[in-house]
Amino acid sequence: MFGMAMDVGVPDGAGLALSVRPVDWLRVGAAVTHNTMAPGARVGVTLDPMRTLVGITLTVEGGHYWSGTVPGIQGAPAVAYNYANFHTGLEFGDRSSFRFFFHGGASWLDMSASASQSALSGLSNLSYRGWMAPSAKLGFSLHF
Amino acid sequence: MKKTIALLGLAMAACTNGQGNVDVTTSNRATFPAPVALPGALGQVSLTTETDVNLDVHRDLASMAKVGTLGVIISQDSVSGADLAQVDQVTATIATADGTMPARPLGRAIVELGSTEVGLSSLPSDPEVLRYLQEGPVVVHLTLTGALPERPITLNYALDAHVAIGVALSADSL
Numbered sequence: 001m002f003g004m005a006m007d008v009g010v011p012d013g014a015g016l017a018l019s020v021r022p023v024d025w026l027r028v029g030a031a032v033t034h035n036t037m038a039p040g041a042r043v044g045v046t047l048d049p050m051r052t053l054v055g056i057t058l059t060v061e062g063g064h065y066w067s068g069t070v071p072g073i074q075g076a077p078a079v080a081y082n083y084a085n086f087h088t089g090l091e092f093g094d095r096s097s098f099r100f101f102f103h104g105g106a107s108w109l110d111m112s113a114s115a116s117q118s119a120l121s122g123l124s125n126l127s128y129r130g131w132m133a134p135s136a137k138l139g140f141s142l143h144f
Numbered sequence: 145m146k147k148t149i150a151l152l153g154l155a156m157a158a159c160t161n162g163q164g165n166v167d168v169t170t171s172n173r174a175t176f177p178a179p180v181a182l183p184g185a186l187g188q189v190s191l192t193t194e195t196d197v198n199l200d201v202h203r204d205l206a207s208m209a210k211v212g213t214l215g216v217i218i219s220q221d222s223v224s225g226a227d228l229a230q231v232d233q234v235t236a237t238i239a240t241a242d243g244t245m246p247a248r249p250l251g252r253a254i255v256e257l258g259s260t261e262v263g264l265s266s267l268p269s270d271p272e273v274l275r276y277l278q279e280g281p282v283v284v285h286l287t288l289t290g291a292l293p294e295r296p297i298t299l300n301y302a303l304d305a306h307v308a309i310g311v312a313l314s315a316d317s318l
Contacts, residue, residue, distance in 0.1 A: 109162070122168055122169050122170055122201060122204065123166055123167070123168060123169075123204055124166070124167045124169060125165065125166060125167040126164070126165070126166045127164065127165045127166070128160075128162060128163070128164040128165075128311065129162050129163055129164075130160060130161050130162010130163055130311060131159075131160065131161045131162055132159065132160045132162075133159045133160075134159070
């Protein structure tokens with residue numbers, strides 16, 4: 001069973017996904033994303049074991065954002081990051097057709113920023129690696 | 145850059161636990177006045193000259209300290225330039241510009257004949273250097289000794305540090 005989804009959240013940004021359900025309780029998806037700075041990509045797996053109108057899910061995803069500058073900040077450095085989401089979720093609707101969902105949990109971030117030439121303040125090679133919580137997203141999925 | 149550090153901190157939501165890293169680089173022109181003679185053994189005369197270089201990274205370090213605990217490794221402390229070829233020895237001291245922390249040796253180096261760049265061996269520990277840099281603007285006093293030309297000398301002084309930031313932010317601390 002194939003489907004699509006749209007979602008928005010942190011650190012994912014906005015995403016448009018295609019998914020496939022090889023079995024009823026498993027959803028595998030891939031998405032293109034955008035975080036207002038640059039495009040990105042994401043893949044993930046969702047366990048959806050409950051055949052009820054309100055379901056509890058577990059989702060593990062990994063994503064990458066290419067380098068982009070923070071909008072509205074002159075001389076902003078270019079930021080890129082990889083992330084991994086570990087989310088539990090509440091999903092409302094029929095998992096075989098339309099569902100609205102809210103996912104939340106924690107994410108692992110691996111972020112780097114390079115200073116632009118106009119931001120010559122003696123700082124360079126800024127990076128961060130670690131956990132952030134909470135991370136969350138909401139959206140809807142449609143399967144056919 | 146400070147705005148970006150703050151925004152990145154906010155963008156990382158309510159709680160973060162990890163490690164940040166940033167390189168702090170300073171590069172300053174050091175202009176030394178024409179040297180004066182120092183009498184030496186057996187009538188040998190060595191020339192010496194000295195100058196001050198002002199560094200100020202305390203605001204950037206204060207911004208970083210707001211998001212976590214700082215650790216530092218001095219990655220470069222060097223003097224370079226064509227005039228270095230005639231220098232025998234370089235010594236450096238560091239002090240805060242306002243005098244709250246007294247001058248103490250920062251580094252020294254014996255310059256190989258003909259060299260145009262030399263790294264200063266670090267005398268205080270890296271955390272001690274960080275204390276000076278965090279306190280406020282600092283003055284690095286450089287002294288050159290050797291068979292110096294009898295004219296002003298211009299060199300470049302660089303002090304670079306790799307700063308690790310242990311981030312443990314909660315919603316209360318933002």
